[in-house]
Structure formats: C-alpha cells, structure tokens
Amino acid sequence: MITVSELTRRFGARTALASVSLSVTRGAVHGLVGANGAGKTTLIKHILGLLRAESGSVRVFGLDPVADPVAVLSRIGYLSEEKDLPGWMRVDELIRYSRAFYPAWDDVYAEELRQTFALDPTMKISDLSRGQKAQAGLLIALAYRPELLVLDEPSSGLDPIVRRDILGAIIRTIASEGRTVLFSSHLLDEVEQVADHVTMIDQGRIAHSAPMDALRESYRCVTIRFEESQPRPPAFAGALCWDGGDREWTAVVHRDSGELDGAVASSGGRVVAERAPSLDELFIAHVGTPAAPDGEA
Amino acid sequence: MRSHAAAVAWEFWRRHRWGLIAVACYLLALATFKLLMLVRGQPVTFDDELTFSFAVVVPSATAFMYFLAVFSFGFAGDLAGRQSIYPARLFTLPVTSGALAGWPMLYGTVAMAVLWLATRFLAVWPSDLDVPLIWPALFAATILAWAQALTWMPYGLPGLRVVVTVLLLVLIDVVVFVAHDSKASEPVMLAILVPSLPLAFLVARFAVARARRGAVPDGRNIFIRFGQVADFLSRRRDRFRSPASAQAWFEWRRYGWSLPVLVGILLPFELFLLFLFRDTPVLVFETLLAVLFTPPFMAVFVAANVSKPTFMGSDSYGVAPFIASRPLTNVSLVAAKLKAAIWSTLATWLLVIVTIFLALRLTGTSTLVIEWMGKVIEAVGTPRAIVIVLLGFSLLVASTWKQLVQSLYIGMSGRGWLVKGSVFLALSLLTLFVVLAQWLINQGRPIVTLWNALPWIATVLVCVKISAAAWVAVRLGESRLLSDRTLVLGAACWAVAVFALYGLLVWLVSTVLIPSYFFALVAILATPLARLSAAPLALSWNRHR
Numbered sequence: 103m104i105t106v107s108e109l110t111r112r113f114g115a116r117t118a119l120a121s122v123s124l125s126v127t128r129g130a131v132h133g134l135v136g137a138n139g140a141g142k143t144t145l146i147k148h149i150l151g152l153l154r155a156e157s158g159s160v161r162v163f164g165l166d167p168v169a170d171p172v173a174v175l176s177r178i179g180y181l182s183e184e185k186d187l188p189g190w191m192r193v194d195e196l197i198r199y200s201r202a203f204y205p206a207w208d209d210v211y212a213e214e215l216r217q218t219f220a221l222d223p224t225m226k227i228s229d230l231s232r233g234q235k236a237q238a239g240l241l242i243a244l245a246y247r248p249e250l251l252v253l254d255e256p257s258s259g260l261d262p263i264v265r266r267d268i269l270g271a272i273i274r275t276i277a278s279e280g281r282t283v284l285f286s287s288h289l290l291d292e293v294e295q296v297a298d299h300v301t302m303i304d305q306g307r308i309a310h311s312a313p314m315d316a317l318r319e320s321y322r323c324v325t326i327r328f329e330e331s332q333p334r335p336p337a338f339a340g341a342l343c344w345d346g347g348d349r350e351w352t353a354v355v356h357r358d359s360g361e362l363d364g365a366v367a368s369s370g371g372r373v374v375a376e377r378a379p380s381l382d383e384l385f386i387a388h389v390g391t392p393a394a395p396d397g398e399a
Numbered sequence: 400m401r402s403h404a405a406a407v408a409w410e411f412w413r414r415h416r417w418g419l420i421a422v423a424c425y426l427l428a429l430a431t432f433k434l435l436m437l438v439r440g441q442p443v444t445f446d447d448e449l450t451f452s453f454a455v456v457v458p459s460a461t462a463f464m465y466f467l468a469v470f471s472f473g474f475a476g477d478l479a480g481r482q483s484i485y486p487a488r489l490f491t492l493p494v495t496s497g498a499l500a501g502w503p504m505l506y507g508t509v510a511m512a513v514l515w516l517a518t519r520f521l522a523v524w525p526s527d528l529d530v531p532l533i534w535p536a537l538f539a540a541t542i543l544a545w546a547q548a549l550t551w552m553p554y555g556l557p558g559l560r561v562v563v564t565v566l567l568l569v570l571i572d573v574v575v576f577v578a579h580d581s582k583a584s585e586p587v588m589l590a591i592l593v594p595s596l597p598l599a600f601l602v603a604r605f606a607v608a609r610a611r612r613g614a615v616p617d618g619r620n621i622f623i624r625f626g627q628v629a630d631f632l633s634r635r636r637d638r639f640r641s642p643a644s645a646q647a648w649f650e651w652r653r654y655g656w657s658l659p660v661l662v663g664i665l666l667p668f669e670l671f672l673l674f675l676f677r678d679t680p681v682l683v684f685e686t687l688l689a690v691l692f693t694p695p696f697m698a699v700f701v702a703a704n705v706s707k708p709t710f711m712g713s714d715s716y717g718v719a720p721f722i723a724s725r726p727l728t729n730v731s732l733v734a735a736k737l738k739a740a741i742w743s744t745l746a747t748w749l750l751v752i753v754t755i756f757l758a759l760r761l762t763g764t765s766t767l768v769i770e771w772m773g774k775v776i777e778a779v780g781t782p783r784a785i786v787i788v789l790l791g792f793s794l795l796v797a798s799t800w801k802q803l804v805q806s807l808y809i810g811m812s813g814r815g816w817l818v819k820g821s822v823f824l825a826l827s828l829l830t831l832f833v834v835l836a837q838w839l840i841n842q843g844r845p846i847v848t849l850w851n852a853l854p855w856i857a858t859v860l861v862c863v864k865i866s867a868a869a870w871v872a873v874r875l876g877e878s879r880l881l882s883d884r885t886l887v888l889g890a891a892c893w894a895v896a897v898f899a900l901y902g903l904l905v906w907l908v909s910t911v912l913i914p915s916y917f918f919a920l921v922a923i924l925a926t927p928l929a930r931l932s933a934a935p936l937a938l939s940w941n942r943h944r
Contacts, residue, residue, distance in 0.1 A: 152723050154943045168943045169879065176726035186721045190652065201638060202645030203726050 103128045103250060103282050104149055109158035111144055111306075118144045120306045121158070126284055126299075131272065133297030133314075134286035135385055141306040142286035143183055146254050149284070150180060162250070176204060179248035183255040183286075185235045189228030193221050193238060197245075204246035212245035219267060233264035240271055253285035257292060265292065272296050294381040304389040318378050321387070325352045325375040326366055338365050342387035354379050354387040403494045407502045415469050422462045422514070429455075429521040436523065452834050455522045461830075462514055463539060470507030471547045478550065479558050479657075479704050481617070483610030485551040496608035504547055504603055508540035508596070515539050534588035538575055541592050542568060544599035552606035555618030558657050561700055562664050571595070643731050650739035658701045658803070659746045662694050666751065669693065670758040677762045684771070690755060691795055694747045698802035705740060705803050706810025716813040718942045729880055729938045733807065737931075740803040748796050786907060801927055808933035813941030857920040867929040871936060880935045889932070897922045 104126035111119040119141045126132045134142045147153040148160045151167030151174060160167060167174040187196060193216070201207040216223065219237035221230075230238060236256065243251065251272070257265040269292055272283055287293050293300060294314070301311040312320070321342070328349045335344035340362055341353040351371075355362055366373055379387070412419065432454075468474055476484020489499060515536040524530050549564040578591055639645035669690050676682035707716075722732070759765035776784040809821045839846050872890070875881045881889070901922040905915050 150720075150724055151943055152718075152720065171943075172726045172728055174726075175724055178724070180720070180724045182720040182724070184720055186719045188649075188653070188721065198638065199645050199649060203642045 103130075103163065104284065105159075105161045106145070106148070107159050109145070109148060109155055109160060111141075111148070111153065111156050117306050119148075122303075122306070122308055123158075124301060124308065124311065126282060128282055130299050131283045131297050132285070133293035133300045134284065134303060135288065135290055135293055135300060135381070136286075136303035136309075137288065137389065140303040142303055143254055144306075145303070146252060146284070146286060149252065150175065150178065177249045179243035179246070179251045181236070181239045181243045181251075181253045181256050183258060185232065185239060187227045187235055187239055189226065191227050192223065193225055193227065193230075194223035196227060196238060196242060197223070200242040200245070204248075207246045211247070212241060215241045215244060215271075233260050236260055236264055237267060240268060244271060247281070249281055251281060251283045251285075253283070255286055255288070257287065257289060265289075269296055290381040290385055300381065302385055302388050310384075310388045314381075317381075317384060320357055321354055321379050321384060322357050323352060323354050323377050323379040323383055324362070324373050325350060326371040327374045328369070328371040330370070336365075336369050336371065338362055343383075343390070350374075354383050403492065403498060404502050408506060411469065411503075411506060418465055418469065422465065425458050425462065426517045426521055429518070429523075433521055433523055451525060452837070455518065455524075457830050457834065459514070459518050459522075461826075463511070464826075466507065466510050466514060467543055467546055470503055470510065470543060471550045472503070473550065476550070478561055480560075481554050481557055481615055483551050483553045483606060483615075484560075485607055485610055487610075490611045496611055497604045499611070500547075500551070500603040500607040501600060504544055504600055507543045507547060511539040511543045512536040531585060531588075534585055534592060537589060537592040537596075541571060541595050541599065544596055544603070545571060548599045548603035548606055551603055551610065553610050553615040555616035556660065557654075558661055558701070558704070559664075562661055566668075642725070642727055643735060646725065646727060646732065646735035647738040647742075650735045651742055653739075654701065654704045655739050655743040655746070657704060658694065658698055658743045658799075659750050661697045661701065662747050663750055663754075665693055665697070666690065666754045670754060673758050673762040673764055677764050680767050683764050683767055687755065687768070690751065694744070694751060695795060695798040695802050698744075698799045701743075702803050702806050703810065705736060706807045716810075716815050716818060716941075717944070718813065718938070723942050729935045729942060732942075733811070733934045733938055736807060736934075737804055740800055743803065744796060744800040747799065783907065786903070790903065790907070804934075805927065805930050808930050808937045810937075811934055811941055812937040813944075854914070854917050854920065857917065857924065861920050861923050864924065864929050868932060871929055871932045874936055875932065878936070878939060880939060893926060893928055896926050900926060 104124065106122055106124040109119050109122045110117070122141070122145060124145070134145065136142050144153065148155060149162055149167065151160075151162075151171050154168050162174050163177060165174050191199065197212055197216070201209075201212070219234070219241060221234060221238055221241070227235060227238060240256070243253075253268075253272070256268045260268070272285070273296060283296075285293075285297075297314055299311075299313050300317060302309040310317075325346075326336070328351075331348050332351065335341075335346075335351050335353070338353065338355070340356045342356070343354050345352045363373065472484050472486055475486060478484060485499070492499070516532075519530055519532060519535070545567060546564060549567060550560060552560070552563075554560050554563070574591065575588070578588060583591075639648065669686065672686045673683060676686060725732070727735075759768060772784070772788075775787065779787065806821070809817055812818075839849060872886055876883060876886060897919075901919050904918040904922060908918070
C-alpha cells in the first residue's frame with residue numbers, strides 16, 4: 103500500500119528525515135510514534151505528495167504521489183494535524199464541497215457520522231470548537247470510505263470524548279471494512295489501543311519498526327529489588343533502559359536476554375515483578391526520551 | 400531591558416535593523432555630499448530636477464513608505480483580513496492598551512519627524528524652493544499615526560481595512576495640500592495637524608483594546624447570502640457537477656466578492672461628483688473615466704488575495720493542507736482561480752454599468768454622454784463607433800481580469816522572498832518609470848528618439864515574452880502538468896486571439912503613421928500568455944515542496 107525507500111529530506115541545515123524506509127501493508131493499522139519534531143508529519147506529507155522526495159522514493163498504491171496527485175489523493179482520507187478547514191464554510195457546505203471530489207462519497211454514511219458527532223449543519227466551521235473541527239475533518243475524511251486513512255496527530259489537544267470518537271472511527275473503519283490506516287501520534291496509549299504495527303521515529307530516523315504483538319513479546323519489564331541502596335542502575339547486558347532509584351529499579355529488557363537472572367542474583371538483587379512493557383516504556387527504551395505531553399504540537 | 404518601552408523599541412530595531420541602517424546610511428551619504436560641497440565652496444543648489452528626484456525624492460519617499468510599514472506592523476499582518484494587524488502575541492503583555500498603542504506610535508511618529516528634519520537639513524534642495532521646517536514633519540507623523548490607528552482596527556469585512564485607510568489618508572492629504580496651496584502659514588498648518596495626533600492615538604488605543612478583547616465584528620453574513628444567491632442562480636444547491644466546479648465555487652466564495660464590494664464602496668463617492676460637476680462637461684467625462692478605471696485599479700489590490708494559495712494565516716504562503724490534499728491537478732486548481740476571477744470581474748462590471756446608468760439618469764448628465772456618442776458616430780461612422788465602444792469596454796473588462804490573475808505565478812509560488820521581492824521590484828520600476836517619463840517630457844529630443852525606437856522596444860519585449868512562454872511550455876511538458884495536446888491547443892487558442900486582436904486593430908486604426916506590424920507586436924504583448932501559463936508551475940513548486 104505504501105512503500106518508502108531510503109527517503110531523505112533536509113530543511114536547510116536540519117535533516118528532517120534520514121534514509122527512512124517504511125512499508126505499510128494493506129489492511130494494517132500502522133502507528134507512527136515519535137517526539138515533537140521527530141519527522142512524523144514530514145513523512146506523512148511525503149506520502150501525500152505535499153513534499154517532494156529529495157532522495158529516495160515514495161510510492162502509494164504503486165504510484166508517485168507527486169507525479170500523480172489525483173490518482174493517489176482520491177483514494178486517501180486525510181485528517182491534518184493543523185485542523186485547517188476553511189472557517190467561513192458552514193458544515194453542510196463543507197460536506198457539499200468535499201463530496202464533489204470523491205465519486206464513492208456515501209451520503210448515508212456522511213449523515214450518520216454527522217449525527218454521531220452532533221455537528222449542526224448550519225454552523226460555520228470557525229464557530230466550531232477544536233474538537234468539533236476535528237470531527238468535521240474526520241467526517242469528510244471517512245465519508246467516501248477511502249482505501250487509506252491518514253491521520254496526522256488526530257487527537258492532539260482534544261478532550262477525551264473527541265479522542266474516543268476518533269479512535270472509535272478508526273476501529274470501525276478497520277473492523278467493518280478492513281481498510282488501511284496510517285496515523286501518527288505522540289499519545290502512545292491510543293496507538294497501543296488500535297495499532298497493529300508501530301514505527302518509532304527519532305530525529306528523522308526509524309528507531310524501531312515492528313508489529314505490535316512482536317514488540318510486546320520481544321521485551322519484558324522487570325523490577326529488581328536490592329538489599330542495599332544502589333546509586334546508579336546496575337550494568338546488565340540486554341537492558342534497554344532503567345527507571346527508579348534507591349533499592350528498586352525497573353528495566354526494559356529483551357525477552358531472550360537469558361543471562362539477566364544470573365546477573366541479578368550475582369549483584370545481590372532479586373526480580374520482584376515482571377510484566378509486558380507498555381508502548382510508552384518501549385518508546386523510551388528505544389528513543390531514550392519520553393514522548394511529549396498531550397497538547398503539544 | 401527593564402521597561403516595556405525599551406522592549407518594544409528593541410523589537411523594532413532587532414527585526415528591521417538592516418532597513419533602518421540603510422536609511423541611516425542614506426542620510427549619512429546626504430550629509431557627506433553636502434559637507435563636501437560646502438568644503439569646496441561650491442554654491443549649495445540643486446536645480447537639476449532629475450538628479451534631485453533620484454537623490455532626494457525617491458529615497459526619502461521609499462524611506463517614508465518603509466517606516467509606514469515597519470511601525471504599523473504592516474510586514475507581519477494581513478492587511479486584507481478582518482483581524483487587527485497589531486501582533487496578537489503582544490496582547491498578553493502586562494501593560495495597558497494605551498501603552499501597547501502608544502509606544503509604537505511614539506517611536507513611529509518620532510522616526511517620521513526625524514526623517515523629514517534630517518532630509519530637510521542634510522539634503523541639497525533646489526535654490527528656488529522655500530522648504531518648510533516643521534509642518535511636513537508633523538504631516539508625516541500624522542499620516543503614520545492614522546495609518547497605525549486604522550490598520551490596527553478590527554473590521555467586519557475582509558479588505559475594508561485597505562479601503563478605509565486609503566480613503567482617510569487621501570482625505571488628510573487633500574486637506575493638507577489644499578491648505579498649502581492656499582498659502583496657509585506654518586502656524587495654520589500646525590493648527591490643522593496638531594489636534595489630529597492625539598485623536599489618532601485615541602483611535603489607536605480603542606482599536607488595540609478592541610482587538611485585545613477579540614471584538615472582531617463580522618459583516619460577512621450579507622456575502623454568505625450573496626453567495627447563496629449565486630448558488631441558486633447556477634442551480635447547484637444540491638451538488639456540484641464536477642470537482643472543478645466545486646473548486647471554482649470555493650475560490651469564488653473565498654475572494655470573489657472582494658472586488659465588487661470594494662468597487663461598490665468607492666462608486667457612490669465617485670459618482671457623487673457627477674452631481675457636483677453636472678454643469679461642467681469636461682469634469683463629467685473625467686469623473687466617468689475615473690469610474691471606468693476603478694475596477695482594474697482596485698483589482699491590483701484584490702490580486703494579492705486572489706494569488707494567495709492559502710486561506711489561512713497571513714504569514715503563510717504555503718498551500719493549506721486542506722487544499723493541497725484535494726484530488727485535483729495543479730492546473731485544475733489554477734483554472735478554478737481563473738474562473739472565479741472571471742465571475743468576480745463580470746459581477747464588478749455589472750455593478751459598475753448599472754450604477755453608472757442610474758447616476759447618469761439621476762443627475763441628468765445622460766444627455767451629455769448621448770451627445771458625445773453622436774459626435775463620435777459623426778466622426779468615425781456607426782460601425783467603427785460601436786467597435787470602439789465595445790473594444791474599449793472589453794479592454795477594461797479584460798484588464799480587470801488580467802490584473803486579478805497576472806500575479807498568480809508569484810503568489811502561488813509560496814515563497815515569501817519572491818512575493819515581497821516582486822512588490823519591491825514593481826515599486827522600484829514604477830518610481831523609475833515616473834522619473835524617466837518626467838525627464839523625457841522635460842527634454843524634447845529623447846521623446847522623438849523614443850517614438851522611433853518604440854517598434855524595437857516592442858520587438859524586444861515580444862522576444863522576451865515568447866522566450867519566457869517557450870520556457871514555461873517546456874517545463875509544463877516536462878513536469879507533465881499539461882499534456883502535449885493541451886499545450887498545442889492552448890498555443891493555437893492564443894494565436895487565434897492574437898490574430899483577432901491584430902485584425903481588429905488594423906481595421907480600426909487605418910493610418911499610414913503606424914505600420915501594421917506594430918499592431919501585431921501590440922496584439923502579442925496584450926494577449927496574456929507567459930505569466931498565466933507559469934501559474935501551474937508555481938503552484939506545483941509550492942504544493943510539492
């Protein structure tokens with residue numbers, strides 16, 4: 103569905119994307135996670151053809167989105183991070199205008215979405231709340247049942263109810279039609295809820311990319327308690343990152359790092375808890391910095 | 400920096416230091432030149448008008464305009480928008496609205512006064528000129544203060560800021576120049592100007608306070624109804640025929656009404672003059688001429704909005720993702736703009752014709768126009784008279800549309816440096832042209848030479864145009880924005896238009912004084928080609944960065 107090969111992009115002296123390769127298969131829900139400025143939006147803009155590949159290539163449905171924007175964009179539903187709907191339009195005008203571009207537009211589904219989101223058709227976009235604007239954007243991105251749904255930070259700065267609506271829409275899209283979804287977010291819990299493949303981007307590079315299940319199965323989160331206070335985390339091979347202090351430390355480790363138990367015992371500690379790591383912990387383990395808090399662009 | 404006043408001053412300096420340094424360097428150069436002349440003991444006079452224009456008038460006027468833009472925050476704000484152009488980020492500072500308005504106004508007015516006084520003392524003036532000292536400084540400061548007050552005000556309609564500001568500044572100009580022409584003394588001039596400064600401050604404070612609390616009036620509902628009428632007329636209430644028609648509707652709703660509204664605001668003022676001058680035929684015709692040239696003139700200002708690829712923030716030149724992600728080709732996006740510009744032009748001219756007709760009837764000046772038409776028919780015959788009127792009208796309509804769309808290739812490129820650079824270049828060329836024209840009028844011989852060289856100048860311009868068009872056509876073909884067939888078809892249509900215009904000109908102006916090939920050159924230059932064709936390339940450059 104999407105194939106990105108060795109994509110590099112620079113803005114002046116800053117490298118926004120460095121030799122990024124990515125493949126999104128049909129029917130997948132692919133989550134792009136990364137800190138602010140990591141390159142998620144830049145990658146999405148290349149996929150939409152809004153940025154031209156300086157080096158490397160981007161193919162969507164086997165086509166170059168820059169050379170053939172109509173063929174590509176007519177099959178993509180896109181919700182922009184910028185919530186840039188024209189403020190002077192009314193909701194019904196937005197629907198009427200958007201419908202003209204997509205032959206597969208489903209009036210019944212559009213109306214169903216409008217009612218679900220409780221959008222007043224006579225209201226101007228500029229008078230809608232931030233959440234309602236996101237819902238209006240999602241409506242026009244979903245109503246023609248696109249083959250590929252691209253959501254750039256869809257719930258950034260939104261309240262929990264709207265975030266639930268957006269996640270619900272993604273889940274319904276996948277469940278009912280098996281379509282492909284690519285969405286970026288720094289809200290890792292929502293990515294964890296819906297994504298079946300996760301790509302972590304850090305400073306323009308792919309830090310890690312794997313199916314969600316494989317990611318969870320490959321790592322474990324262990325909590326180690328020591329008899330005496332430890333000023334710094336113990337040096338165990340296979341530990342990706344440490345958190346904690348004093349007598350209790352928690353590490354994200356490779357599941358197959360068999361020497362951990364022996365090393366813990368020899369250092370005077372013992373494993374007191376073990377569980378599957380959250381995506382948040384895995385992200386910090388791979389990227390080294392926590393994801394940005396909610397609300398930041 | 401311990402005070403808000405110092406912080407504001409620092410911001411002006413930090414952001415515009417190179418421009419301010421350039422102005423200071425110019426003044427320093429003036430001073431050096433004058434000093435050198437004094438040291439050499441030469442008489443300090445400057446009687447060559449051209450040199451004086453180049454050395455003093457043009458740079459001073461440029462510095463004046465620059466200060467106007469700097470101190471009213473004109474470089475950062477959206478002049479055509481409804482919101483105040485006062486930077487919103489300053490509204491959260493813990494200072495009063497009076498201070499927010501007052502400090503930039505104080506710095507600006509002082510800068511304007513200093514600019515005049517420096518020019519007055521440092522420049523070498525023509526010997527026969529009695530250059531006043533104080534009132535021009537106050538006049539420049541007043542113009543700035545009112546420009547600030549009026550541009551910082553939030554308005555109910557997009558574009559209204561430009562109209563209100565231009566009208567009021569012109570009014571101040573007229574009052575001051577009338578007083579000056581009436582040989583008013585310096586104290587009288589000061590008495591006219593001084594009270595307007597505190598008044599401007601009060602208006603500015605009110606404007607900033609209003610903008611600060613987000614009180615932006617919204618008068619767009621009348622235009623929504625206007626748009627709904629347009630929808631009804633075109634029977635597209637339910638759905639659009641095609642993506643292209645939807646996009647044309649979008650463009651129309653975004654800026655299509657701007658030109659009719661701006662012209663509609665000016666028309667009553669202009670046509671009111673018919674009531675005043677109805678007994679003076681010359682003034683009636685001059686008024687009508689001014690009215691007829693209003694749409695193409697106002698189109699120049701609306702063009703900035705038409706060519707803007709986004710409908711979002713003023714600082715943004717890029718294509719809004721909402722538009723960039725439409726499944727439309729770049730050519731279709733540009734075509735929608737061209738189509739909306741046609742509707743806008745036709746709506747404007749419909750308004751102009753109806754209003755002129757009503758004004759002529761109400762003022763009783765229609766008989767003058769009928770008499771004049773009778774004389775034209777008598778002089779050139781009925782067919783030619785009809786063609787002259789139709790051709791003149793068509794040229795005005797076409798010129799209005801051309802003004803609206805000819806800068807698309809710059810605006811749609813999405814590069815701020817290109818947009819600002821082109822404005823600077825246009826103003827510089829205009830200034831140069833005015834100075835050159837003045838010089839040519841003053842000299843006798845060069846006009847004859849220029850007249851003889853006109854075909855060569857036209858030939859060079861045609862070569863430039865055709866070369867640019869050829870380059871654009873090759874790039875359009877290479878980038879697959881247009882198919883070969885469309886390119887050939889477009890070239891054929893353009894050639895037909897050129898031949899038609901050429902034939903019309905030859906038939907209309909049957910004189911041995913002008914060779915027919917010159918009409919061919921005029922027809923080629925008058926028919927839009929290169930700049931219009933470059934718009935899709937510019938959009939592609941912007942949309943797929």
